[in-house]
Amino acid sequence: MPFSGYARTTARTNDPKYDFIVIGAGSAGSVVTRRLVDAGLRVLLLEAGPRDDMPAIHNPPEAMALWHSAVDWGFSTQPQTFAGKQDIYWPRGKTLGGSSAINGMMYVRGLPADYDNWAALGAAGWAWRDVLPYFRKAENCNIAGLSAQHATGGLLQVSRPAMTPLAHAFVEAGQQAGLRWVEDYNDGNDPSGVSFPQYTMTPDGKRASAWVCYGDAIRQAPNLSVMTEARVLKLLNQGDRITGVHFLHRGIDYRIEAKHEVLLCAGSLMSPSILLHSGIGPAQQLEKLGMTALVNLPGVGENLHDHLVCPMVWSSPQPVAVGQASGIEAQIFHKSAPQLSGPDTQSLLFTMPFLPGVSQGYTVTPGLVRPKSRGRLWLGSRDPLRPPLMDPQVYAENEDLEIMTDKALLMRDVMHQSAMAPWRGREQGLDGVNSRAQMRDYIRRATGSYHHQVGTARMGVDDMAVVNPQLQVRGLSGLRVIDASVMPVIPSGNTNAPSIMIGEKAADMILAGR
Structure with missing residues (x-):
């Protein structure tokens, strides 16, 4: 079963030739695929997008040129009632590597308290002490001078x-x-302060997507088949067991079965969409569309939340180098209240101006990484080729807006320090924004996404949980969800590294159960 870009045959339903079918070659799916193939299991990997041969994918400074391209799903939210009635653009990767092929490449694990909270909410086995070994297993750190919490020898x-x-x-x-310098924000301690990012990049300056790191070496493995441009329509079942996948490839229907399990790794937006189209979700919602519920799981599509950013653009009196990474060159982790166990905000410096008409400048963005607001995802149509509808309810909880306003004012304070004088031109697009109330109104109108949606198939043991701590879908056998959708609460930082960790831990659980 060599890599060919697409498979040419379908297995007979009574004689599956694959042990596992993995849906989605993103951050978690690439990891799971590699570990199962290395264990000698027969794997079919389905990816909705094309292969990762677009040159911009591999050149970090071109990251944002990938938005609105053939490798971007190009989602948008519903109009945001509490955020200026705007539709917020959500780019998501649609290629080998998934969103790790189009993201800003920030390597952020999150706080120990994030994962201890998961465990407290019912995700037994996912506390910091449980997940740290998988962060370390994945990592090959090429940065000198960081803490012993990092590791070498991994694939990432x-x-x-x-x-x-x-x-x-x-x-x-x-x-x-007044902020402290932080050498290593991934050392397991409080990262509050200002720091340079760590990136998922190769030592020679290329993007290190999950597929590049985990998938490239097994492209020709005899026990792996990869089908790109494969759109999953629904999951196949026999009673309460998921047996395979019905998908479309270049106008041809395929129905292929898995001997053991289907592993859904399509991300926080497409994984719940596939579940819903397969009759797995809130029965009442499905019945309104004329669909029959296979299993009533009211939590599918709920608990949708995301990190938020808001651009504040400055012109510069001198040329600004984009840099060798994605343009994100520095960050500030900061607590909105001193009693917090760790920072709930992550503000960024981008070496490019996110405003038309500003040719020489840069952008600072206050950012919220522990939002209180929660939204949902649902189907607007029975057509599985149409995108789901998404409403994250940005700023439904006013506390989120107040925290973002505070951080915008903090960023202004940083910008007016003497070190920025040689770079400080004029603040763009904020004319007349002087008072806190005016800044609050600007934040409400200008907020965008940090592109880290999670939680729509969350892990737990309560009635709203979709998967158990082994990532098995409740009420069914033969199906696991393995991606950021299972996160009960979003980590306090970028979600790529945690998604890769989830893939590593899931692979171990699958192999241990065999």
């Missing part, structure tokens, strides 16, 4: 190129504003 490349002069000035300005 973590590197840091030279930072730009603007980034160094911003870090100095943060310290002038």
Whole structure:
């Protein structure tokens, strides 16, 4: 079963030639596929997008050129009632590597308290002490001087190129504003302060997507078949057992069965969509569309939440180098209240101006990484080729808006420190924004996504949980969900590294059960 870009035959339903079918070659799906193939199991990997041969994928400074491209799902939310009635654009990766092929490549594990909270909410076995070994198993850290919490020998490349002069000035300005310098925000301690990012990049400066790190080496494995441009229509079942996948490939229907399990790794937006189209979700919602519920799981599509950012663009009196990474060159982790166990905000420096008409400048973005607001995802149609409807309810909880306003004012403070004087031109697009009330109104209208949606098939043991702590879908056999949708609560940082961790841990659970 060599890699060919697509399979040419279908297995007979009574003689499956695959042990596992993996849906989605993203951050978690690439990991699971590699570990199962290495164990000698027969795997069919289905990816909705094309192969990752677009040159911009592999050149980090071109990351944002991938938005609205053939490798981006290009989702948008419903109009946001509490955030200026705007539709928020949600780019998601649609290629080998998934969103790890189009993201900003930030390597952030999150806080120990994030995972201890998962365990307290019913995800037994997912506390910090349980997940840290999988972060370490995955990592091959190429950055000198970091803590012993990091590891070498894993498949995921973590590197840091030279930072730009603007980034160094911003870090100095943060310290002038009273923030501490943090050498390693992934050391398991409080990362509050200003720091340079760690990136999923190769030592020679290429993007280290999950597929590049985990999948490239097994492309020709005899026990792996990969079908790109394969759109899953629904899961197949016999009673309460999921047996295979019905999908469309270049106009041809396929129905292929798995001997053991189907592993749904399609991400926080497409995994719940596939579940719903398969009759797995809130029975009342499905019946309104004329669909029969296979199993009534009211939590499918619920608990949708995301990290938030809001651009504040500055012109520069001198040219700004984009840098060798994705343009995200520095960050500030900060607590909205001193009694918090760790920061709930992550503000960023981008070496590019996110505003038309500003040719020489950069962007600072206050960012919220522990939002209180929750939304949902649902089907607007029975057509599985149409995208689901998504409403994250941004700022439904006013506390989120107040915290973001605080961080915008903090970013202004940093910007007015002396270290930024050589780079500080004029603040763009915020004319007349002087008072806190005016800043709050700007934040409400201008907020966007940090592109880290989670929680729509959350893990737990209560009635709203979709999967159990082994990531098996409740009420069914033969099906697991393995991606960011299972996260009960979003981690306090970028979600790519946690998704890869989930893939590593899931693979171990699957193999241990054999």
